[in-house]
Amino acid sequence: MKIDLHEELPAAERELLRQRRQPRWTSPMLAVLTDKRFADAEWSYERKLDGVRCLVFRRGKQVRLVSRNRKSMNRTYPELVEEIGRQPIDHFIADGEIVAFAGNRTSFQRLQQRIGIRDPQEARRRGVAVYLYLFDLLHLGDYDTTRLPQHRRKALLRKALRYSNRLRYTPHRRHTGLDYYRESCRKGREGVIVKRRDAPYRHGRSTDWLKFKCVNQQEFVIGGYTEPEGQRIGFGALHVGFYADGKLRYAGKVGTGYDRQTLRDLSRRLGRIERHSSPFADGDEIAAGQTHWVSPKLVAEIGFTEWTAEHRLRHPRFLGLREDKAPRKVRRETPGG
Numbered sequence: 001m002k003i004d005l006h007e008e009l010p011a012a013e014r015e016l017l018r019q020r021r022q023p024r025w026t027s028p029m030l031a032v033l034t035d036k037r038f039a040d041a042e043w044s045y046e047r048k049l050d051g052v053r054c055l056v057f058r059r060g061k062q063v064r065l066v067s068r069n070r071k072s073m074n075r076t077y078p079e080l081v082e083e084i085g086r087q088p089i090d091h092f093i094a095d096g097e098i099v100a101f102a103g104n105r106t107s108f109q110r111l112q113q114r115i116g117i118r119d120p121q122e123a124r125r126r127g128v129a130v131y132l133y134l135f136d137l138l139h140l141g142d143y144d145t146t147r148l149p150q151h152r153r154k155a156l157l158r159k160a161l162r163y164s165n166r167l168r169y170t171p172h173r174r175h176t177g178l179d180y181y182r183e184s185c186r187k188g189r190e191g192v193i194v195k196r197r198d199a200p201y202r203h204g205r206s207t208d209w210l211k212f213k214c215v216n217q218q219e220f221v222i223g224g225y226t227e228p229e230g231q232r233i234g235f236g237a238l239h240v241g242f243y244a245d246g247k248l249r250y251a252g253k254v255g256t257g258y259d260r261q262t263l264r265d266l267s268r269r270l271g272r273i274e275r276h277s278s279p280f281a282d283g284d285e286i287a288a289g290q291t292h293w294v295s296p297k298l299v300a301e302i303g304f305t306e307w308t309a310e311h312r313l314r315h316p317r318f319l320g321l322r323e324d325k326a327p328r329k330v331r332r333e334t335p336g337g
Helices: 078-085 120-125 150-160 177-186 260-271
Strands: 029-033 043-047 052-059 062-066 091-099 131-140 167-169 191-196 204-213 216-226 238-244 247-254 291-294 299-304 317-322
Touching: 043 150, 043 177, 052 078, 052 131, 062 078, 078 120, 078 131, 078 167, 131 150, 177 191, 216 247, 216 260, 238 299, 260 317
Parallel strands: 029 204, 131 167
Antiparallel strands: 043 191, 052 062, 052 091, 091 131, 191 204, 216 238, 216 291, 216 299, 238 247, 299 317
């Protein structure tokens, strides 16, 4: 199957196409958190998915699923590789999110049972169904499509691929976008991503994509842990932080959200990266005598209710480890930042 872009596009948009060889890598576009809420038909409203970002590269028979920090995920999600390999279009780059479900909600915690697995057979044995939602098209055939407006790229994405149970097209709203956001919050979802319909695909963070969040959730770097108490195994709580001005700043202690398997597995990983001194530039309230310090190499996804006046997390809970984010790139998410 082949799509003639010059036939599909109006004359003005044909000029935006660039003929070029498909690259081995391209940086994903990232959304900016905002506390503003608006309804505007010039923007598209998509469900915010609680999973792992995935860039899909298909070139002939070769399929590559790549995380936002350039790690191959082919062996972790072999059934998705197979699904992409069956597509009639054999030359494209698409942007999407890999998810697992708990009920009718995407669940990063459930996806944890697949993250980090390098054995395709073991990945399948876990029995956790995974799905790939695609929402953008960066390259098609011999052409770079990133300069096309967002609504056109998405229309091409919908036409170019065949969708199935495993491979899904991400729907969007326009005129009822604000209602969609409120509906998402009522249903306990994470929020929506709002995209300017006439904007190109920009490699990096851009205000052409915005995050309307229903809940507070972001990545933090693990810098230490406490001893378990009572019947607890592994460890008691994690000390976490974020980078600001090149220094790791303390954000608080996370003591909930772990099952026994997580406590066991994460404890082993923490033991391998222990160090003698604190990696935090602050955090004087940490009881040093009761804390094991670790090198800031692991990134955790943490949910919480709010930030306190002292810049600490209120009611934090562990959701899972992230392998698609470099620790040094973890910042405190702030509106407009």
